[in-house]
Amino acid sequence: MAYNNIIVETQGAVGLIRLNRPKALNALCQELTEEMTVALDAFEANDDIGAIVITGSDKAFAAGADIKEMQSKTYMDVYKNDFITATWERVARCRKPVIAAVAGYALGGGCELAMMCDFILAADNAQFGQPEIKLGTIPGAGGTQRLTRFVGKSKAMEMCLTGRMMDAEEAERSGLVSRIVPLDDLEDEALKVAAKIADLSRPVVMMCKESVNKAYETTLKEGIMFERRVFHSTFATEDQKEGMAAFAEKRSAAFKHQ
Numbered sequence: 208m209a210y211n212n213i214i215v216e217t218q219g220a221v222g223l224i225r226l227n228r229p230k231a232l233n234a235l236c237q238e239l240t241e242e243m244t245v246a247l248d249a250f251e252a253n254d255d256i257g258a259i260v261i262t263g264s265d266k267a268f269a270a271g272a273d274i275k276e277m278q279s280k281t282y283m284d285v286y287k288n289d290f291i292t293a294t295w296e297r298v299a300r301c302r303k304p305v306i307a308a309v310a311g312y313a314l315g316g317g318c319e320l321a322m323m324c325d326f327i328l329a330a331d332n333a334q335f336g337q338p339e340i341k342l343g344t345i346p347g348a349g350g351t352q353r354l355t356r357f358v359g360k361s362k363a364m365e366m367c368l369t370g371r372m373m374d375a376e377e378a379e380r381s382g383l384v385s386r387i388v389p390l391d392d393l394e395d396e397a398l399k400v401a402a403k404i405a406d407l408s409r410p411v412v413m414m415c416k417e418s419v420n421k422a423y424e425t426t427l428k429e430g431i432m433f434e435r436r437v438f439h440s441t442f443a444t445e446d447q448k449e450g451m452a453a454f455a456e457k458r459s460a461a462f463k464h465q
């Protein structure tokens with residue numbers, strides 16, 4: 208399919224989605240989000256893909272939902288269409304691992320999109336923020352919820368109430384991003400990590416992702432029980448047999464993804 212707002216590539220077993228509206232700092236218009244949904248569906252359906260990277264440009268991951276597209280919408284427009292989360296949640300629903308490689312601005316919906324991914328690698332020039340309050344609205348794609356879970360109430364509240372930005376150092380210190388890498392290395396590093404994950408057992412990677420995500424959605428007791436059951440079920444895979452045999456035989460594992 209031909210895309211107007213994103214560039215989609217595959218590199219080995221990794222699917223790469225590059226947000227590509229440079230003139231609007233990758234503002235997330237409706238068409239862009241729909242294209243991202245189509246690209247994610249295709250990667251999910253493709254057995255040769257084991258991990259996905261979403262990135263933007265050096266200047267902007269995404270400067271938010273498209274303000275010019277939103278400005279004239281009425282309450283009925285947004286309520287009836289469940290604007291805009293219904294489409295966006297596709298990223299959070301992805302079963303394969305998704306890495307956000309963030310350089311430059313990740314603001315509003317851009318920050319929310321990054322937080323829907325499984326982890327965020329940040330370039331040293333990354334800036335995160337939820338500036339919606341300055342536009343007379345609030346985050347609408349999980350910002351008040353996910354940011355609070357990442358960085359705690361005090362910092363999330365300050366960021367959402369003032370709209371101030373957080374640089375890469377502060378984002379790493381607060382647990383929003385997993386690591387900072389130099390801007391020039393960001394994409395290579397993200398692709399390298401994604402390729403490493405894609406080499407592992409794909410069903411077990413999905414099980415692991417589901418288990419970590421459970422920590423955000425349930426009590427500790429329930430989460431631990433969920434983890435144990437999933438741990439048990441890895442013993443039904445051929446890949447667990449292969450992984451442990453390879454260790455015992457001092458060789459690399461050759462996972463068959465089953």
Ligand code: HXC
Nearest residue numbers: 230231232234270271272273274291314315316338347348
């Ligand atoms: C539409 C945007 C945009 C956005 C930037 N542009 N952000 N267009 N929606 N979110 C456009 C500008 O209008 C401008 O187009 C061009 O991109 C370059 O932007 P500048 O402002 O000239 O660049 P700069 O001076 O470098 O400032 C960068 C910036 C600023 C600090 C990131 O652009 C900015 O504050 N953007 C808005 C950030 C924001 O408020 N995001 C939250 C959106 S609300 P022209 O044509 O003038 O050259 C949101 C709600 C989500 O995300 C709700 C759930 C989905």
